Amino acid sequence: MATSARRGPYFCGIDAAMDVVAGKWKSLILWELHHYGTRRFAELRRGLPGVSEKMLIQHLREMEEDGLVHREVYREVPPKVEYSLTEHGVSLNAALAPLGKWGTERMRRIGAEKVTVNVAASVRR
Amino acid sequence: MATSARRGPYFCGIDAAMDVVAGKWKSLILWELHHYGTRRFAELRRGLPGVSEKMLIQHLREMEEDGLVHREVYREVPPKVEYSLTEHGVSLNAALAPLGKWGTERMRRIGAEKVTVNVAASVRR
DNA sequence: TCGGGTACTCACCTGTGGGTAAGTACGGAT
DNA sequence: ATCCGTACTTACCCACAGGTGAGTACCCGA
Numbered sequence: 001m002a003t004s005a006r007r008g009p010y011f012c013g014i015d016a017a018m019d020v021v022a023g024k025w026k027s028l029i030l031w032e033l034h035h036y037g038t039r040r041f042a043e044l045r046r047g048l049p050g051v052s053e054k055m056l057i058q059h060l061r062e063m064e065e066d067g068l069v070h071r072e073v074y075r076e077v078p079p080k081v082e083y084s085l086t087e088h089g090v091s092l093n094a095a096l097a098p099l100g101k102w103g104t105e106r107m108r109r110i111g112a113e114k115v116t117v118n119v120a121a122s123v124r125r
Numbered sequence: 126m127a128t129s130a131r132r133g134p135y136f137c138g139i140d141a142a143m144d145v146v147a148g149k150w151k152s153l154i155l156w157e158l159h160h161y162g163t164r165r166f167a168e169l170r171r172g173l174p175g176v177s178e179k180m181l182i183q184h185l186r187e188m189e190e191d192g193l194v195h196r197e198v199y200r201e202v203p204p205k206v207e208y209s210l211t212e213h214g215v216s217l218n219a220a221l222a223p224l225g226k227w228g229t230e231r232m233r234r235i236g237a238e239k240v241t242v243n244v245a246a247s248v249r250r
Numbered sequence: 251t252c253g254g255g256t257a258c259t260c261a262c263c264t265g266t267g268g269g270t271a272a273g274t275a276c277g278g279a280t
Numbered sequence: 281a282t283c284c285g286t287a288c289t290t291a292c293c294c295a296c297a298g299g300t301g302a303g304t305a306c307c308c309g310a
Contacts (some may be wrong), residue, residue, distance in 0.1 A: 157265075165256085165257090166256080166257055166258080167255080167256070167257075178257085178259095179258095179259085179260090182257085182258065182259085198257095201256090202256085203255065203256035203257080204256050204257050204258080205256075205257085206256090206257065206258090
């Protein structure tokens, strides 16, 4: 994978911000961590119906590199790892809030559906 | 191309907003149109050093579909087309402002460079 | 007459983002 | 004895985002 850069050069601030948020699940991870404060790997996986474990880890690692996410490992058996937002992650999440509002408004306008979380299915597997 | 959907379903507002902004140049087009009010195709191309004409058009068409951009054609020779933001485009741009600030701060933190616009080169070709 | 500028369209190609599926090491429950 | 759950890692595969380069129809300036 060679741990892609995400260090510019950028055209502008939006460009730089989009770079760390780009990725199918990153904004959702951000939201999930903000909402719950602290989450374990499997909790995140269940909270984001449809993520593959590979992408979840990859995104978490990148967000850690980018200083958005803190990773706390408890040397236990079975393994336990807790993820949480750093100060930068929290501020990024705050900066995304107006965008979220705009998006919600857009969903209303175009009558988009929300993802139907088939809880039964996602728990089953 | 089959004009991809961008109509959800979405997990949340951010998801819905990211969907219309996703694309290497869209946020920059938004900024450019916001800054200048109205821009012609070739002006945009020159304003975004590195865009391919194909992507510029494709993005503009999608943003028009999404109701962010207005396209005004003047039936002249040589052709003249003016692009500008719609009300929704303007509000999206406003919603992106805090994100832009955050990104600018991040650039400062990590010491990222700005894209060096080699004007000579981009004019030459 | 040639080149450059307008705004595109079309065909082709490649890199990579993201998905699938299996494997690992360990303990507890059934 | 087997399966489930923890948190991953690895290998493989494919769709598609985005780039390249050429073509179009017209006019203007050198």
